[in-house]
Amino acid sequence: MSYTLGIDIGTYETKGVLVDHDGRVVAQAARGHKMLVPQAGWAEHQPEEDWWGDFVFVCRAILEESGVAAAQIKAVACSAIGPCMLPVDSSGTPLMNGVLYGVDGRAVAEVRELTNRIGAETIIARCGNALTSQSVGPKILWLKRHRPEIYANTAHILTSTSFLVQRLTGEVVIDHYTAANFSPLYDVATQSWVDDLADDILPLDKLPRLLWSDEIAGHITAAASEETGLAVGTPVTAGTIDAAAEAFSVGVDQPGDMMMMYGSTIFIILCAANPVSDPRIWYAPWLFAGEHASMAGLATSGTLTHWFRDHMARDLDAAEAFPALAEEAASSPPGANGLLLLPYFSGERTPIHDVNAKGALFGLNLTHTRGDMYRALIEGIAYGTRHVTDTFAELGQKPTRLLAVGGGTKNRLWLQATSDITGIDQVVCDKTIGASYGDAFMAALAIGAVSRGDIAQWNPVSEFIEARPDAAYEENFALFRRLYEQTRDIAAALT
Known part of the structure; x- marks a missing residue:
């Protein structure tokens, strides 16, 4: 038997599921966490505890419950709330709490300034989206202005899923679906990072490498194996935002x-x-x-x-x-x-x-x-x-x-x-x-174990x-x- 593992980090809970090649659920696990509101209009998670800590806990709980050998898990996919903004140093260590998606409105002034400077019509034409509290670009600019010491030590800006994949594989990647929320740093026509709309936000080499969600980002490292119990070399997909994985889980x-x-x-x-x-x-x-x-x-x-x-x-x-x-x-x-x-x-x-x-x-x-x-x-x-x-x-x-x-x-x-x-x-x-089941299906898709239409039989x-x-x-x-x-x-x- 072969299996795929999907784990999703939600706003208040992390869920994981182990699925066999026919889509049958073999084991599940979950762990709750809190959304921090340090002041009105802000929303944060603690990435080491709420994201990685939960991932490790859920992963090990599933392995223990199922009794499945790690070598039988042929691929892993994860998803998480997004788009988030997390600065990390050169070793991948978080420099602050993760700033959450559109429920965090701290960058109101930066949204307004960038919109006025670039022009609302230009932003829509190039980025496909107006700048809002959902946009990551203004939050990075907020970081530069309000936490300059953290900004100066930032090697990469990750989102929640990127952080998990980096911990699992050592690779710094992001899927295109998530990246499109990094306006005004992502061009929807060329599907690439750009800085011609606002070159004062962040050097583009500090953003993750772009992949599609069904692509393999990397493989479980020895360090990740020791923490999670997963086998070294297990493929890991690029992942995506939880809502997209949830949509995929139902076809x-x-x-x-x-x-x-x-x-x-x-x-x-x-x-x-x-x-x-x-x-x-x-x-x-x-x-x-x-x-x-x-x-x-x-x-x-x-x-x-x-x-x-x-x-x-x-x-x-x-x-x-x-x-x-x-x-x-x-x-x-x-x-x-x-x-x-x-x-x-x-x-x-x-x-x-x-x-x-x-x-x-x-x-x-x-x-x-x-x-x-x-x-x-x-x-x-x-x-x-x-x-x-x-x-x-x-x-x-x-x-x-x-x-x-x-x-x-x-x-x-x-x-x-x-x-x-x-x-x-x-x-x-x-x-x-939900999303963890969609992750498990995406993992199977990424290694060629299923075709996209098979979700109708799985679910x-x-x-x-x-x-x-x-x-x-x-x-x-x-x-x-x-x-x-x-x-x-x-x-x-x-x-």
Whole structure:
């Protein structure tokens, strides 16, 4: 028997899976960690502990649980949250905490300055994306200005996946899908690093070597073998961002396929026949040469349900809280008895790109219950999601198939409300393990053990969620849009 290993570092948890050549799960392991918020608007991880430490723990746990010999693992692939910004020295040692993706808004001034200096239209034309809190380039410039001593000692800027691959193989690489988020340092037409748009951010030789996700980056070193238990010489792929691996895990592979990832954030990926550049969404080359993807993401989704549980449902046992809250919310009708929630508790990413946006629960009166509020929370996330899917439709990118993935698919209220509010049916595949399963499939693909179409056999569709439109949702979605517009200036003034 031969096996492949996939490990994914998420915002709050690391998951790993060992899979045989037919896609059967042999062993799984997970380990939790925290997102650090050292000050409002910042978001960080500790790379040695949260990324590498978790990888080693999960890897060894899987080897122990499965009893599989390391030599039988024929390839490894990893993914992680992204895009992140991590400066390392010449030995690959992190010089600070990893700065997370779009939930970290520390580089607002640099985003504004670079946009004004280069020009928004030029950035879109060359980079495929507007500069936002998701962009790594402005965060590197922030590092140069605010942590000059760290910048001076930086040998490479890595992202989370790059850091893992470097620890495993000694190779400093990054996949094109992730690299496209390093605007304005990546040109989507030439698919290469560039510095002609802003030559004061970073010398290009400090950026990783570019690869496609199905390419082998290197092989397990003796040092990595000693820590992880993996066999020396085992191939390791270039990896990618967790959302892309999650999409791949359920067969998002053809133009028109869309993934809706229900996680700590909502993340959407649409495989597209051609590149589409619009400041409201993101573009990147897909995981393979010559293919394209359009993306979008909310800043706060599953994280918001945890916030509500921790602060509004302390009387409930943590393990049973979500089913209990869903039951309470089920007694509230569509529209949550006149409550509206803006889910912008960490600002917002697509399509409004407003780091100053604030969360709000509007319309409260003395008759409202916790069930009404929890339903309003779920509906608020779904309204934010509809704002994104409507934007895709305006750009001529309606999905032909929508595949729901992630831990949030267990929240039936959330899943059904999203279909009802967006008007889009969803399918759920048999295995909802997520990105780590997509990593295991990518590892098998990289060594020629499977073809891309085999994912349909590895992970067949098991459930269909049919949209059930409701007039209350249509009315409240219009009010949701107005509520943000009419409170935007107040929210900005509160910062």
